[in-house]
Amino acid sequence: MIKKGAAAFLTGIITTTLVVAGLTGCGKSNMGAEHVRLMVWSPAEDQAKERGEWLQTMCNNFAEEHPEWNITFVYGVADEATATDQVSRDPEASADVFMYANDRITTLVEAKAVAKFGGKYKEIIESTNSPELLNSVKINDGIYGIPFTTNTWYMFYDKRVFSEDDVKSLDKMLEKGKVSFPLVNSWYLPSFYFGNGCTLFGDGTDESKGVDFEGQKAVDVTNYIIDLVANPNFKVDADGSGMAGLRNSSINAVFTGSWLANDIKEILGDNMGVTSLPTYKINGQEKQMYAYAGSKAVGVNSHSKYMEQAVELAVYLSGMDAQREHYRMRNVIPCNTKLLEEKDIASDALVKAQNDTFNNTSILQPFVPAMVNVWVPIENMGKGIRNKSVTHENAKEQTEAMNAAMNSNGIN
DSSP: OOOOOOHHHHHHHHHHHHHHHOEEEOSSOOTTOEEEEEEEEEOGGGTOGGGTOHHHHHHHHHHHHOTTEEEEEEEEEOOHHHHHHHHHHOGGGSOSEEEEEGGGHHHHHHTTOBOOBOHHHHHHHHHSSOHHHHHTTEETTEEOOEEEEEEEOEEEEETTTOOTTGGGBHHHHHHHSOEEEOTTOTTTTHHHHHHTTOEESTTTTOGGGOEEOOHHHHHHHHHHHHHHHHSTTEEEOOTTHHHHHHHHTSOOEEEEOGGGHHHHHHHHGGGEEEESOOEEEETTEEEEOOEEEEEEEEEEBTTOSOHHHHHHHHHHHTSHHHHHHHHHHHOOOOOOTTGGGSHHHHTOHHHHHHHHHHHHSEEEOOOSGGGGGTHHHHHHHHHHHHTTOSOTTTHHHHHHHHHHHHTTTSOO
């Protein structure tokens, strides 16, 4: 889930960045070539010198491959949420090419701010991404972005405490070590409810079907989580407590994603284990945790004055070579199906865990408008269980209230 910021603040970030970044040419003088000016936005890490300036490097490589265009690049720093907000609000003053998180795709499409890929470009995208991943950038079968990484979470653990067999079961792990979980984060807590049959908007795309976190199946999950919090080996991960616990060995497993992989590697070294999500037991039956999943994609502004070049650049920035360099420079997990077959990438446990989770133990995070009503009631449930205001005695009542709130305007 990508948090939204204040519009004025975001605009200020982008404007300031463009002044600092300035104008950067392609590095060669192409006499007689068509002059093209492309504004490109990406997160700061993609442009940082200490991280190898991935974006600048890729754009320069792209320009060298296209001598028919004399390209001037204008770089701006905008993360996936910032870019979406700015492009959807004022596309004509925004980047030609930008990166966004797929859960914001509806905003972009409704604003008519993002281009739909067709023809040979659609064929390229379909041939290099899994069907599940393609669904993350589709609305009514139209493709509105090119994925460059999957976006989900899974489990990191200390191999000195847990074996590969132990980490298949959360309950078994809790018998051997300390496990930290972001219980009050509404991007994580639903994983237990999904595992016991609860659903969002049918398959995630049918808003009319609403949220189904009701009945005994949901109450059983609430009761399970109440017992989980009462277990002395279970710790609520909040405000960085899980990572702090890894550092002092008071925590042996955390649930997060690739964005913290380097930090965890520094703490655990060769003892870092990483795997897809474990099972848990309700009423004597094994259930599978399911994470939210999505993608981060490269989008093209539908108002671009240089549509051909912008589309070609978007395809390049999300292609095999660019994903390989993104992975090498920044540990951004690739999703290109052909690239995932390369030996050094296929053998990486982090790549395997992320893609195993995406393909096998996750649900695509819905991006229907009513999804906005889901986050707060789930968060309140997590807080209530942590604070012990949700108990076995009132679990049914509290679960019904959560479900009702998610099916209304999200306010109890």
